[in-house]
Amino acid sequence: MAFKQWAAARRLKPGDGRELERFRWWQLPFRSLFWLRLPGGGQVRLHAVDVRHWARLDNSRIRAHLFLDGRHVAESKLPAAFSVDGGVIEVAMSSYGIRRCHYRPSGGQPSQLTPDPASAEGRRARFGARHPGLSRAIAIGSVLLLVIGVGLNVLQLAEPVSHIPPVTQRIGTFESPVHLPIWLNLTLGGGAVLASMERALRLRYSSLLDAAGR
Template sequence: MFDTWKRTRAARRITRGDGHALQRFRWWQLPGRALFYLRRPDADYAVDVRHWQKQGSGGVRAGLYRDGRHCAESKLPAAFGVDGGTIEVAMSGFGIKRCHFVADDGSEHQLSPDPASAEGRRARLDNNHRAASRVIGVASTIILVTGLALLLLQLAEQISAVPPIANSVGIFTSPISLHVWSNIALGFATAIASTERSFRLRYHWLLDGAAN
């Protein structure tokens, strides 16, 4: 959950929308668009994030739509005030990591992804093929844990080689040594794993942050 300070900062980034209509999600937008919905008794909301090539630049913006019309926009992370609470949106270097409605009473739930989006397709896989979905999820976590463990071993080896440390405690030699191509393959695998987790809006600062 956003803390009060972050929510206040995010609120300052909000600008008024221009009233244009929400566009349908098209299949070719899969690599760079996320679309989520929130159905409320008073209105239907949608959050549209076009990250495309700006994902790692810090310039990604989210648009808020009320009943199909653009009513607000904000640079991410965003906190849109709506009737009954706040819609909080944030992303990592691999995709959306948070798109939740936080009610005034503190309860929260994730917005529903558009069925045609990558997040929506992943949710459908989870609903229709639970066993396969769990296997994929566990595999993603194992890949990230493995990548993190190997990274820590390499860092420990490099730090221990610093003369003052080496003279006092000795040089640590990692029991696992990867060739250049193995490191590249591992980096590629961890990126895929974190991307898969982003489709489920799963994020851990250590696992997914280390893969960033």
């Protein structure tokens, strides 16, 4: 943990004081914006975390920007850890979107920041609140697509791997019971990507499912 804190501190840079830009609809594919209100100094301070993914790349590393009461106060390459009143805001990203944007209070349980209503994450959260049943069905479908895609890929990859001489000598050969046509493999791969993107909008991430679905 001490090393992670040291590494996160090394990635931090001071802000330039610029004003936070309002979220625009055309920024949906490449911007995420989250909000957090915290008491501090006898008043409630408004924090915002702005991440421009697939844009504003700095040496192939995406940056998270912290705003306090509408002004830029810090930025960091990801994963980021911003010290704020009473705790830390942690930001991380996967290949498909925001993986984590949580406030971790000192001695308390972490909680997710509130996505901006205009952002893709905010629209997905609003859809879940308005249509909880359909939202759960989509979430379950996303998991099933990933489980099926990962399972079939493992079965099909195991066969050629088992024919590598050193592997054959140790465990023998394996004949996969599944041989899917290319078009179906591509379809399942595309479904797995969409499923991981949907899960990223809800800040859900599994190193087994989402990482394997890449």
